[in-house]
């Protein structure tokens with residue numbers, strides 16, 4: 382398998398020099414993926430590395446068959462043109478989002494063009510090993526339809542609604558997929574899919590997708606909040622995904638906001654998730670109209686039409702979200718809070734309520750300039766974020782390679 386680009390250089394030595402070299406090799410690869418063939422001088426400008434460093438690294442990368450070089454001229458002077466090995470073949474990044482009831486798979490090119498975006502329904506309580514097999518089958522079908530060889534998949538970023546230990550690639554105990562706790566997801570997916578895999582919390586991937594595809598301009602600091610069966614946040618700080626010590630950031634769903642509130646599935650009481658998650662909203666909606674099916678779609682539709690019960694459910698959830706996000710915003714001072722999930726169809730009603738909660742519970746100096754919006758990426762955000770993870774390069778040792 383030729384996925385040396387993401388795994389081999391770092392694995393070859395443990396010293397800081399090796400790690401630095403691996404990081405610099407990855408910067409060069411990313412620049413080439415984004416732009417295509419470049420001269421060594423252009424690579425130096427793009428990556429911020431010195432000409433000498435680029436020249437040395439390119440020599441090593443030629444030896445490792447990662448790139449090829451050819452003579453060219455630039456501004457009338459002789460120059461060395463560098464391109465990724467096999468650069469004429471179409472490379473792609475794959476993103477997969479696994480939820481309680483769905484699997485979504487997106488394929489993009491390094492130029493950020495979306496080639497495929499498909500969704501499959503999953504059985505409630507689906508088991509990890511079955512879902513890995515489904516993911517492998519869907520990937521095989523999609524690559525077959527696109528006529529893309531598996532060897533041309535740069536990597537696959539996979540999101541699940543649970544905290545992930547980024548050192549081990551195992552799922553930590555999460556309330557949304559409790560039966561997946563401790564499963565070696567990264568290794569099993571890499572073996573099943575036959576491509577290098579990285580696993581991330583889905584809200585983290587949503588945050589990365591907003592940075593790449595969200596259309597927010599030059600945003601460097603944003604909070605992505607996923608309001609679905611659970612509530613989680615992904616944090617972009619200074620243009621980078623903030624992962625904390627071992628990747629378990631943004632667990633805002635289990636912030637207590639009502640000391641003697643409803644019992645939460647995490648074992649706590651009065652957690653944000655027990656009050657403002659999609660599931661909590663639908664439970665209230667169902668209780669108010671016991672004879673009719675309560676769906677996110679019907680809640681949103683009635684809220685938009687001004688039904689007072691539906692409006693109250695969405696507004697109260699938005700206020701509670703805003704209150705907890707207030708602490709996050711006070712701490713991080715982001716430019717943007719992006720709210721995502723099935724109920725975001727309620728649009729301004731939800732956004733205005735979150736903003737109201739923010740301004741009530743946050744320093745006005747901080748909350749004032751923070752924009753709240755819903756995600757324009759809808760259900761694709763997390764899977765797109767998986768692609769962004771691949772194209773941006775993951776953590777040094779985070780990839781499970783297949784060979």
Ligand SMILES: [Zn+2]
Nearest residue numbers: 635645647652
């Ligand atoms: Zn909880």
